[in-house]
Amino acid sequence: ADAVRLTQVVSNLLINAAKYTGAGGQIHVSAGRQGAQVVLQVRDNGIGIAPDVLPHVFDLFVQGQAAATRSPSGLGVGLTLVRNLVDMHGGTVEARSAGVGAGAEFTIRLPLITQDREEWTEVGDTAHVPLTSHRILIVDDNTDAAGSLAVLLRMQGHEVRVAYNGISALDTARVYMPALIFLDIGMPEMDGYEVARRLRGMPSLEHTVLAALTGWGQQEDRRRSKAAGFDHHLVKPLETHVLENLLAGLARPGPLADR
Numbered sequence: 001a002d003a004v005r006l007t008q009v010v011s012n013l014l015i016n017a018a019k020y021t022g023a024g025g026q027i028h029v030s031a032g033r034q035g036a037q038v039v040l041q042v043r044d045n046g047i048g049i050a051p052d053v054l055p056h057v058f059d060l061f062v063q064g065q066a067a068a069t070r071s072p073s074g075l076g077v078g079l080t081l082v083r084n085l086v087d088m089h090g091g092t093v094e095a096r097s098a099g100v101g102a103g104a105e106f107t108i109r110l111p112l113i114t115q116d117r118e119e120w121t122e123v124g125d126t127a128h129v130p131l132t133s134h135r136i137l138i139v140d141d142n143t144d145a146a147g148s149l150a151v152l153l154r155m156q157g158h159e160v161r162v163a164y165n166g167i168s169a170l171d172t173a174r175v176y177m178p179a180l181i182f183l184d185i186g187m188p189e190m191d192g193y194e195v196a197r198r199l200r201g202m203p204s205l206e207h208t209v210l211a212a213l214t215g216w217g218q219q220e221d222r223r224r225s226k227a228a229g230f231d232h233h234l235v236k237p238l239e240t241h242v243l244e245n246l247l248a249g250l251a252r253p254g255p256l257a258d259r
Helices: 003-019 062-069 079-088 143-155 166-176 192-200 219-228 240-250
Strands: 027-034 037-044 092-096 104-111 135-139 159-163 180-183 209-214 232-235
Touching (some): 003 037, 003 104, 079 092, 079 104, 135 166, 143 159, 166 192, 180 240, 209 219, 219 232
Parallel strands (some): 135 180, 180 209
Antiparallel strands (some): 027 037
């Protein structure tokens, strides 16, 4: 196992529990062996998770969307990272809650290693390390969403910068010259469509891949993004396999398939 990354898993779960458990509340941590697995649980009696949100707690950007519709969402920024790090170790993570006000429980199951120590492979050395590291720019006025994606991409070995508005995105892209830009559409002052058009007007960025990353997924939204110069139109919450396929496509010659 990778001790640093598993420490981050536990830390993220504890931060999430503490963030959504009020003064005088309780947080319980337990770990033990069950058959061929190690089972780790973090349980709190905080604000809980609404039933319609529960199936999506590990999806990227869910917190930002949930916060816009309800305050007691019970979601933390680091849960997507928890799932990805647990996946890297061949484990699973599950969230449970009886609803708003009923607290939450997160259960991680990791396989026990049965081989001799000499046969172990360091997760940090081999798992999910990209063959090619790319320069990536994330543009989103939602700082939590941008930060979560940035941490995830850096964890995979990519070089990442973040901009929180259109003007900053244009200035950064001009100097940074990223291979890929994740660009939100619904930003104030200058929306993603206008930013994309201006980016496409820069000769130095003619080979940069533009991916719209937005909550807007109607056919008209997709038509407008294509007209503005986007190569991809991705809808939040971003599924992990879609992200992985897009990054893998950067290393291959030829045009990328539409997502």
